[in-house]
Amino acid sequence: MSIYINPKDLETGNMYKMLIGTVTPRPIAFVTSQDEKGNVNAAPFAFFNVVCPEPPMLMISVGKDNGELKDTSANILSTKEFVVHIVDEDIVKDVVKTGDNYGADVNELDMTDLTTTDSKVVNVPSVKEAKVRYECELVHHLELGDEQKGTDMLVGQVKSIYIDDEIYDVDKAYVDVEKLNPITRVVGNHYVRIGEPVEDLLDK
Incomplete structure (x- = not known):
């Protein structure tokens, strides 16, 4: 038996639970940004994905806080730069720590064992321990809701892209996903590893 739901009949919180419970698992973008004074912000976002390969673009969606811009949004809109790090099992515990609410003048990375390194083309620092990092320039901003x-x-x-040579075959342009070992988010504070391949199921 199917249930048909009019989205207008769901409160925002219940609509959120519907979406994250069905559009799952979701990759996690660990984003560093900084304000014009150089104060660094770091936060994870699971409303994140690839937009297109040519030109290469990524997107994140950042909810407002009672109508106010989150620090990440404010920083990116101000400086037009940010770095997206792919979350793997080696860094996920520290990444989760940065998801708490801190003041705009607090560097969330100080709450972790993660360290920063200079980025190649943007002024925003990157997280050294991340195996993959994408240096990005803001090209589109869409206000929704x-x-x-x-x-x-x-x-x-x-x-610019940094990728650990242990997980990338340059000649084949191939990423070894098992070695990357990315962590994805499902519902609430539940996170999962990439599961078993399903080729055997498709052959049946």
Whole structure:
């Protein structure tokens, strides 16, 4: 028996649970940004994905806080730069620590054992321990929803990529996903590893 739901009949919280419980698992973008004074912000976002390969673009969606921009959005809109790190099992515990609410003048990385390194083409620092990092320039900003419960969708064009040579075959342009060992988010504070391949199921 099927259940048909009119989205207008769901409160925002219940709509959120519907979406994250069905559009799952979701990759996690660990984003570093900084304000014009150089204060660094770091935060994870699971409303994140690839937009297109040519030109290479990534997007993150950042919910507003009672109508106010989150630090990540404010920084990116101000400086037009950010770095997306792919979350793997080696760094996920530290990444989760940065998801708490801190003041704009607090560097969330100070709450972790993660360290920064200079990026190649953007001024925003990168997280050294991440196996993959994308240096991005903001190219599109789309405001969605109403003033109180709105979301800022930020699209960045990839300007430089760092990838650990242990997980990337340059000759074949092949990423070894098992060695990357990315962590994805499902519902609430539940995270999962990449599961078993399903080729055998498709052959049946």
